[in-house]
Amino acid sequence: MTTLVLTVIGDDRSGLVADLSEIIANHGGNWATSEMAQLGGKFAGIVLVDVADDKADGLTTALESNQLAITVQRGVTTTIPSTSRLTIDFVGTDRPGIVRQITDVISSAGASIETLSSDVVEAPMAGGNLFTATATVLLDDAEADGLQAKLEDLADELMVEFTFGR
Structure with a gap:
């Protein structure tokens, strides 16, 4: 095959x-x-x-x-060895560089992005645009809490709200 x-x-x-x-x-x-x-x-x-x-x-x-x-x-499909799958939903004011900053943190934590889906939508009541995305990342169990903490630290700087699921 x-x-x-x-x-x-x-x-x-x-x-x-x-x-x-x-x-x-x-x-x-x-x-x-x-x-x-x-x-x-x-x-x-x-x-x-x-x-x-x-x-x-x-x-x-x-x-x-x-x-x-x-x-x-x-080719043969290969998967990145991992023991955890973490879903990250994020929403924040749209601006250039937001994906780069978030994916830099994900990468530096040793996680690999399995899926990433994003959109820009009109912000209700506030005007302007919101960037929304959902990412599924693969990582070791020990890295999951560290990644979540690093993203939460970044949330205020980016004015982004993160929601995590396992």
């Missing part, structure tokens, strides 16, 4: 995911895991596909000849 990691970018349109899944299915591929979004009129996604070794080249060729910008990488 071959594992393919597909990154997909293109103009958003109705049926795009259905067309992609049809190509994968027609070549005996199994759509395992994916994250996809429509942003600014574009479609972007990442898909993990398992396919029989003897069908991987045909699937790769079919995907690359599609009208989407698709990058195919072969």
Whole structure:
């Protein structure tokens, strides 16, 4: 079995995911895991596909000849060794550099970001914009409390509110 990691970018349109899944299915591929979004009129996604070794080249060729910008990488999926998964929700006044400052703290604590989803929304009643995000990070149990404390220390400086879940 071959594992393919597909990154997909293109103009958003109705049926795009259905067309992609049809190509994968027609070549005996199994759509395992994916994250996809429509942003600014574009479609972007990442898909993990398992396919029989003897069908991987045909699937790769079919995907690359599609009208989407698709990058195919072969490889075995690996996970970062960890014993904890920490969910971090944050909301604060939008400004340049907010993601960099928060991710610097996460990285310096030895954690790895598994998922990050963010948005900028209009602030109710206050005017301006709010930056909202949810991150899931992987880290050792011993590092979880330290990371939480470091982010709480940063909260006042950034004017960000953090909520943590395990």
